Amino acid sequence: MSRIAIFPGSFDPITIGHEFIIRRSATLFDKLIVGIGKNSSKQSMFDIDKRLQWIKDSFINEPNITAIAYDGLTVNFCRAQNANYIVRGLRSFTDFEYESAIAQMNRKIAPEIETVFMLTAPEYDAIASNIVRDILRNGGDVQQFLASGVRI
Numbered sequence: 001m002s003r004i005a006i007f008p009g010s011f012d013p014i015t016i017g018h019e020f021i022i023r024r025s026a027t028l029f030d031k032l033i034v035g036i037g038k039n040s041s042k043q044s045m046f047d048i049d050k051r052l053q054w055i056k057d058s059f060i061n062e063p064n065i066t067a068i069a070y071d072g073l074t075v076n077f078c079r080a081q082n083a084n085y086i087v088r089g090l091r092s093f094t095d096f097e098y099e100s101a102i103a104q105m106n107r108k109i110a111p112e113i114e115t116v117f118m119l120t121a122p123e124y125d126a127i128a129s130n131i132v133r134d135i136l137r138n139g140g141d142v143q144q145f146l147a148s149g150v151r152i
């Protein structure tokens with residue numbers, strides 16, 4: 001049985017912190033699908049096609065990494081993709097508190113799906129898409145924080 005994992009998020013835009021988690025977790029699975037959730041309550045800065053293309057371009061040389069946009073519950077998307085793992089990245093204790101609540105709820109509704117946490121590298125633990133968006137809104141240069149395929 002092949003091991004398929006989903007790395008869900010908004011990726012608005014995808015950062016080098018996301019890229020680190022994706023590259024490292026892709027070594028643990030046969031296939032890693034980066035899932036862009038469409039129904040987030042968050043208002044996005046970049047449209048879904050752009051976010052999807054940036055992810056695809058970042059991992060163009062990695063045949064086991066793909067990107068797909070989805071609607072609805074992440075666990076339902078996992079089931080539709082035959083994925084038994086959800087990967088989430090952890091930067092801080094605040095991330096852990098938020099992520100553990102989601103993972104426990106997901107376990108209740110989909111016990112066959114395992115959430116796997118991966119720690120970020122210290123140099124990426126302050127990198128967050130929302131801060132990148134704030135810098136952009138104020139005319140700053142964010143290139144150093146973005147994944148390799150992003151063209152803003």
Ligand code: ADP
Pocket residue numbers: 008009010011012015016017018021040087088089090091095119120121124125126127128129
């Ligand atoms: P969400 O809107 O679901 O929080 P994000 O796109 O912000 O989605 O993040 C998706 C995942 O990436 C989450 O697990 C988040 O903790 C993780 N993540 C975000 N930034 C970093 C980073 N700098 N290092 C490691 N993981 C990160």
